[in-house]
Amino acid sequence: MKSKAAILWEPHTKWSVEEIELDPPGPGEVLLKLAASGLCHSDEHLVTGDMVVPQEMASALGLQQFPVIGGHEGAGEVLEVGPGVTSVAPGDHVVLSFIPACGRCPSCATGNQQLCDYGAFLLAGRQITDFTARHHAADGRDLGIMCCIGTFEPYTVASEMSCVKISPDIPLDKAALVGCGVTTGWGSATYAADVRPGETVVVVGCGGIGINAIQGAALAGAENVVAVDPVEFKRQQALTFGATHTAASMEEAAGLVSQLTWGANADKAILTTSVAEGQLVAPLLGLVKKAGRAVITAVAPITQEDVKLNLFDLAMMRKELVGTIFGNSNPRRDIPHLLHLYQAGKLKLDELVTRTYTLEDINQGYQDMRDGSNIRGVLKY
Numbered sequence: 001m002k003s004k005a006a007i008l009w010e011p012h013t014k015w016s017v018e019e020i021e022l023d024p025p026g027p028g029e030v031l032l033k034l035a036a037s038g039l040c041h042s043d044e045h046l047v048t049g050d051m052v053v054p055q056e057m058a059s060a061l062g063l064q065q066f067p068v069i070g071g072h073e074g075a076g077e078v079l080e081v082g083p084g085v086t087s088v089a090p091g092d093h094v095v096l097s098f099i100p101a102c103g104r105c106p107s108c109a110t111g112n113q114q115l116c117d118y119g120a121f122l123l124a125g126r127q128i129t130d131f132t133a134r135h136h137a138a139d140g141r142d143l144g145i146m147c148c149i150g151t152f153e154p155y156t157v158a159s160e161m162s163c164v165k166i167s168p169d170i171p172l173d174k175a176a177l178v179g180c181g182v183t184t185g186w187g188s189a190t191y192a193a194d195v196r197p198g199e200t201v202v203v204v205g206c207g208g209i210g211i212n213a214i215q216g217a218a219l220a221g222a223e224n225v226v227a228v229d230p231v232e233f234k235r236q237q238a239l240t241f242g243a244t245h246t247a248a249s250m251e252e253a254a255g256l257v258s259q260l261t262w263g264a265n266a267d268k269a270i271l272t273t274s275v276a277e278g279q280l281v282a283p284l285l286g287l288v289k290k291a292g293r294a295v296i297t298a299v300a301p302i303t304q305e306d307v308k309l310n311l312f313d314l315a316m317m318r319k320e321l322v323g324t325i326f327g328n329s330n331p332r333r334d335i336p337h338l339l340h341l342y343q344a345g346k347l348k349l350d351e352l353v354t355r356t357y358t359l360e361d362i363n364q365g366y367q368d369m370r371d372g373s374n375i376r377g378v379l380k381y
Contacts (some may be wrong), residue, residue, distance in 0.1 A: 005135065005153035006362045007143060009067045011049040015152070016360045020069075020143060021133070023134040025082035025157050029127060032094065032158065035172035037151035038073035039357070039365045039377040040180050040208060041274055041297060042098075046070065046146070047366070050275060050301040053123055057082060063124050068144035069135055071379075072118050074099035074151030075176040085160045093168045095339075096178045097331035098147040098159035100128060111230040111334075114326040118161060122147045128159050151176075152362065164335045170342070173356075173380055174349040178338050180326075181376060182349065185212025187327020188270050188297040189271060190220050191356060197221030199267035200260055202253055203243075204280070206234040207369075208352070208376045209297060210272030211241050216327075217268075218242025224260050228253045231372035250283040257287055265289035276300035278307040285309055285319055293320040297327065352376045 001022050003373045007017040025031045045051035046068065053065055065215020078092045088094055100118040107115035116126050133142035134157040135150065144150075149158045166175055169379055188194045188209070201217040203210050206229040217225045217243070227238030235246040245260070247253035257266050269287040271280060276298035285292045299317055314321065341347035354374040356363040365377040 001155065003153055003155045004359060005069045005071055005143070005150070006071070006359060007137070008046055009069050011047060011052050013047070015070065015216065015366070017360050017362065019138050020153070021138070022137040022155055022157060023136070025080055026129060026134070027083045028085060028129045028160050029082040029134070029157055030078050030088060030160055030163055031080040032076045032096070032156055033079050034074045034076035034151055034154055034156060034381055035122050036075060036176040036381065037071045037379045038177050038179070038181055038208070039369060039379065040073045041361070041369065042072065042180070043070040043146060044366060044369065045299055051123065051261060051299065052302065054303060064302065065123055065125055065144060066139070067137065068125050068146055069150035069152055070360065071151030071153070072145045072147035072149055073176055073180040074149065075166070075172040075179065087160055093166050093170070093172060093175070094163040095166055095175050095179050095335050096149045096151060096158060097164050097335060098122070099326050099331055100148060100159060101331050102161050109329065113330040114328055124148070126159070128161065154359070154380065158257055164331055166336060166339055170339050173378060174342065175339060176378070177349055177352060178335050181208040181213045181224050182352070183329045183331070183334055183338060184297065184327040185209040185214035187329035187334065188272065188295055188324055189213045189216030191328035192295045192297070192322060192324035193217070193268040193270055193293055195220040195222050195268055198223045200224040200226070201266065202226045202228060202255065202257060202266045202269040202285060204228040204269065204271050205273035205298060206238045206251060207272065207274060209374055210354065211238060212296070213272055214241045214243050214269045219346065226253055226257060226266070234372060234375065237375055240351060250287065250365065254287060262290070263287055266292060268293050268295070270295045271298050273298045278304060281307050281321070282309045284323060285314065289318055291318045293322060296321070296323050353378050356380045
């Protein structure tokens with residue numbers, strides 16, 4: 001079938017909306033009609049090159065990352081299923097999880113679906129069922145798909161492993177948000193940071209991930225949630241989502257946190273900036289108390305190795321520095337769970353969407369994100 005998609009032909013270029021050819025689903029795959037896709041910052045990392053696999057590594061692994069259809073935060077209706085699909089059927093509503101969950105690998109079997117073995121192929125750009133393409137450009141060239149799903153298109157083919165069935169009464173344009181940003185942020189606070197009632201938590205960066213880390217910390221019962229962002233609009237929005245205090249920088253936050261805790265410092269600090277830079281780790285750890293925990297959620301450039309931190313402080317103050325993907329969440333459990341919280345009025349999703357866009361306006365949507373004028377932009381089909 002023919003469809004349209006936003007394609008990134010190579011890094012440092014704009015998204016190009018073009019007609020594509022979409023093959024039927026193969027074994028273990030489903031054809032989906034999407035209602036919406038979030039404009040997540042991770043796709044911007046493809047544009048900037050931060051998430052581009054180095055050529056030597058790509059060649060060794062047999063990867064062909066570009067051209068690629070972007071998008072990894074979507075929800076829609078199942079139109080058709082391929083042979084062997086058992087968990088969903090035509091007519092079902094699903095959220096596409098950017099982390100596939102096979103349910104059988106060692107990680108899935110031990111309750112760590114965010115580390116599913118199939119996640120190793122998120123940037124491979126092909127179907128994780130057989131590593132071939134279902135998406136093709138008008139000239140016949142195979143197209144990759146971001147995180148094995150490609151949601152910058154109204155129709156896509158994806159593995160059953162990426163589909164999480166949800167209740168049909170949940171608005172799909174809001175459900176799309178829990179495929180990445182909401183769950184990653186919420187889990188960064190509740191799972192990775194393990195926020196406890198009465199604690200003081202600092203969230204550095206109040207975009208689509210950070211604002212949900214704030215929600216997660218507030219829902220977990222934190223007494224103080226300090227939102228840090230240089231953009232005033234985002235600091236104001238943070239107060240709506242559960243922040244108790246705001247600061248424009250980590251330096252400003254350090255003094256504020258010291259006052260709030262009588263010099264003890266924060267129990268937890270979470271880094272959700274647009275890009276994780278090595279120079280941010282030392283001041284992040286400086287915000288937490290003895291035996292406190294700092295969580296790195298933001299994506300760093302794929303080749304970055306240099307990190308600035310004080311190892312003496314890390315060891316002698318018994319601080320913890322931990323990484324997380326998808327907020328340590330399990331897609332098949334936590335996506336429905338968060339949507340139930342939304343239905344109960346305990347999780348804000350409607351308020352997350354600052355602006356909606358058509359597929360043809362995708363480049364404007366990302367410019368608005370760069371300008372700091374959106375918490376989350378959404379493509380509606």
